[in-house]
Amino acid sequence: MAEHTTTGQPVAAAVVPPADDRDWVVIFSGTPWANGAHRQHALARELTVDHAVLFVDPAGHLPRWRVQVRQVTDGLWQCAAPALLPFGRHLPPVNRVNRWLAARVLRRWFRRREASVRLLWLDEDLAAPVAARLGASAVVYDATDLDWTFTRPWNRPHLRRALRSAVGAADLVLASSTALPDRMPASDPAPVVLANGCDPDRFSPDGPVAPWLLSLRRPLIGYSGAVDTRAFDADLVAAVARAHPEWTFVLIGPSTRAGRAPLAGLSNVVLVDAVGFADVPGILRACDVTIIPYRVGGLIDYVHPKKCYEYLALGKPVVATPLPALRALGDTIALAADPPSFASALADALDRAGAPDDAARRREVATRNSWSARGVQLRSLLAGLPR
Template sequence: MEHNRPERKENILCISNYKWGGMTGLSSSLMREMARYHKVLYFEPPMPYMPIGQNFRWHNLTSWRQGIEMINDNLMICKTPPVLPGKRILRSVNRQAQRKLAGYIIDVMNSLHFEKPILITFCPHSADLLKYLGYELALYFCGDEVLGGKYKRKRTILGIEEELLKKVDCTVVVSKELYKRKKDSCRELFIITNGTDHNHFCVAGKEVDPPLEMDSIKKPIAGFLGAVDHRINIEFIRKASEELKDWSFVLVGPVYKNRNQLLKLNNVYLLGQKNYEQLPRFLSQFDVCTIPYILDDMTINCFPIKLYEYFSSGKPVVASNLPALEEHAGLVYIANCADDFPREILRAYDESNDKRKKRIMIAERNSWEHKAEGLEYILQYLRSKQPLNSGPPDANLKRN
């Protein structure tokens, strides 16, 4: 689907909290769509000087020297120089890191003659960055609640984000819960939920060749696409594994936490991170899709990006009781506790085809193309400061 061509071509400077490529992300998916009609300069988040974690590679500290990666004529990707560690963020350290980052961004922009951009940041600590950069408009796209994030000094990062909310022309959040939390601090506030690359994931609802890794995994399969990290409720998976011994539980994505506990479960399979292009083939083998999240400050305020990816396939979804899923009651099977999880999987497995068609229709309306239309609407509104004659795309943009 082609979305409406905007009135003017913009330079968009994106400060992302997500690396380009790999698993799907809000910033990369949305900027890929915006690059249809605008010129996008996408800066990946910097690596810390003192990284911790099993997936770290030392060459990442110097990869920023490789220069600009041209995806196409309108989309350029830049890695950024390493900075001091951010998990235990101090305001003084953040000021120093953001000043260094700003100098690098300005050098790149000057080399490309990238002038008068619209700045879109996905990083809550960007308040100390804005004063160094020239821009026409500034937007903060908030995809997660910082209180539930990786930061150890919650009060500090919350204060930095509060300052950012007041500085930018507009804030966009992905859920109603985030709207409630941010509404008193923003000049303008909109909701654009996460979307799906519908044309990519819809093939998972059809007959496709299974990946070799799944040839020997017996059916039925309850599956999960995404990172296995602090959000995963290990008790949900353990309970389902023990009660549904004839089922296989397949987790496709990088494993950051609970690897040893999961490997002890005989019918749980950790397949690791896969190329984005392969994901529909793995999804096609799921009989039931799952979102087994714990409930904390992050997940209560999130809108799972995988929901509409699952919906694109039409397959049934079993999830924790996340507030963002309330609007899809009847199409998502909700597990309120570990005991509910295996029961809801069985209910989902026996559902009618009518629900599958409804999920696909909802996914089509929530493609990244539609989300980009919502962002275009916001940019037009900010420029005109007047309500526009044509409203935002249906079910993709909300403003209270």
């Protein structure tokens, strides 16, 4: 890919990309582009169907004195914006200064190419101060998470104020889960649910299988995602694993010490920490059943795990805890709340794991919930916004 940066230049310098006649969308994201397997990245790609997109990474904890812009693909650019001062996530005045600087640099970036911003897209609450500074025709706020739940209690008021500001600045509020709007500040207009999706081609059942799995005892029960104490219910998994030593649990993703502690000493639980997103389908293809063992009733049971559709795209049976956003899929996946019922649902799923008609039906559900389908819905919503 072409790359243009301002390394070696002062922060106020701007890089002018090749001309693009499409309207521009500027996305201030809470997830860096380098972590490119999330909702933000999928929707950014969908927006390039009829827009040019500048994806702005979140500010780090330390100052960044240079702006960097590089082209990711046709119509999509990634920006590492400058930040004058550290700890903007924790100190509101610092956040405002850093956002003022980022907006100033980006305004110059667009002036140099004689372009303007049609849409400002926020999925990072702390980016709300830029809403009035880029001259966008409309502002979209995409609620992917409740950011304040990801910080310590003393910092939550700051982030909750940022959430209210972001929602209040938006002409369109989106929510990634049916369970999110009730947990958000009131908005006018009310939030529109644009649920998470998947890439059915990436998670096709036809493809390579990770060879190292062939040495594990079957049946294999797979999970992809973080093993932590925020969402993952390690106590549930540990209880089921102890009751069924004949099953092998393959847990793919980063883990914390507290998250994996209940799983210690279980020989039928395999933790696989360092796996790239491209390698995940090859591991899950080898599994007989997939699981989403998330805590229900906690701070983040509003989530709509996109892994559910990824599992279904592979044709795999899914057993999950009854998260509010997953209940609508109750005729496609099995929902179970406690160790005995979870184990029973897994046993039933293993009995039917090889049924081809069931696998085809799961794949059909995933296809209906693809990112391309979400893109069609999104473009319809954006068509009603000011230009």
